[in-house]
Amino acid sequence: MKVILLEHTPEPERLVAAAARLCYSDKAADELLQDFTPDKVSAFVRKLVSLGHESPMEHVNFTFAIAGISRACSHQLVRHRIGASYSQKSQRYVKEKQFEYVTPPKIAAKPELAAKFEQAMIDMQHVYEQLLAAGVPAEDARFVLPNAASTSLVLTMNVRSLWHFFELRCCQRAQWEIRALANAMLAEVRQVAPLLFEKAGPTCESMGICFEGAMSCGRCANVLER
Numbered sequence: 312m313k314v315i316l317l318e319h320t321p322e323p324e325r326l327v328a329a330a331a332r333l334c335y336s337d338k339a340a341d342e343l344l345q346d347f348t349p350d351k352v353s354a355f356v357r358k359l360v361s362l363g364h365e366s367p368m369e370h371v372n373f374t375f376a377i378a379g380i381s382r383a384c385s386h387q388l389v390r391h392r393i394g395a396s397y398s399q400k401s402q403r404y405v406k407e408k409q410f411e412y413v414t415p416p417k418i419a420a421k422p423e424l425a426a427k428f429e430q431a432m433i434d435m436q437h438v439y440e441q442l443l444a445a446g447v448p449a450e451d452a453r454f455v456l457p458n459a460a461s462t463s464l465v466l467t468m469n470v471r472s473l474w475h476f477f478e479l480r481c482c483q484r485a486q487w488e489i490r491a492l493a494n495a496m497l498a499e500v501r502q503v504a505p506l507l508f509e510k511a512g513p514t515c516e517s518m519g520i521c522f523e524g525a526m527s528c529g530r531c532a533n534v535l536e537r
């Protein structure tokens with residue numbers, strides 16, 4: 312899996328803080344960025360996070376290039392509808408010469424299962440090629456490609472949506488691949504906007520609350536104790 316932060320709104324924390332400043336002070340539009348010291352920016356960002364006032368975070372976008380995730384993972388990712396935009400490599404227009412795939416660690420760890428898994432991928436590749444050779448268009452031949460097939464996409468999300476995404480997908484209960492993706496994305500954005508994402512992550516860490524009910528991993532109790 313490769314996760315690269317391609318672009319982001321310039322000065323993300325300053326912009327979010329400026330939007331908050333408008334809400335909480337009598338500053339005029341042309342004064343919003345005046346005398347805006349790093350300390351004031353930090354104070355506004357921390358205030359927003361502590362209040363749960365999330366809408367000012369919608370002004371800032373982050374764009375990622377993501378490669379080498381499975382279609383199983385990308386399908387979960389694109390379920391995040393709000394404040395998110397996706398451009399995914401097409402299996403309709405791009406023919407898979409030798410499709411790459413992701414092997415789940417629990418399969419890779421057992422040689423006999425890994426061999427069966429690999430053979431299944433080879434068989435699917437053969438059928439795919441036979442279909443193409445018989446004149447079936449790629450948009451139909453792709454029906455034999457598996458959930459394991461690798462994909463790549465460009466994803467843009469605003470900060471509010473990223474927070475929500477990290478709450479759900481950095482959680483121990485999330486499926487391993489999308490959790491790895493979410494953790495990699497969180498590491499990227501923290502480098503650029505450490506304050507904005509200081510407390511982003513699973514709700515057991517950010518709020519000391521677990522929404523998983525009976526399915527909880529039990530970590531929340533440990534976090535609270537810590």
Ligand SMILES: Cc1cc2nc3c(=O)[nH]c(=O)nc-3n(C[C@H](O)[C@H](O)[C@H](O)COP(=O)(O)OP(=O)(O)OC[C@H]3O[C@@H](n4cnc5c(N)ncnc54)[C@H](O)[C@@H]3O)c2cc1C
Pocket residue numbers: 390391392393394472475479480484485486
């Ligand atoms: C552990 C886990 C297990 C899952 N298991 C399944 C599963 O078995 N089957 C399955 O189908 N999905 C499953 N999902 C996916 C889940 O149902 C969501 O589709 C996905 O997490 C995206 O979350 P979201 O809808 O909150 O995000 P977004 O689409 O980004 O929405 C953000 C928020 O906007 C609001 N919102 C968005 N759309 C609407 C709307 N139409 N009406 C009202 N409010 C709206 C909601 O408050 C929502 O939380 C699972 C997710 C997780 C984390």
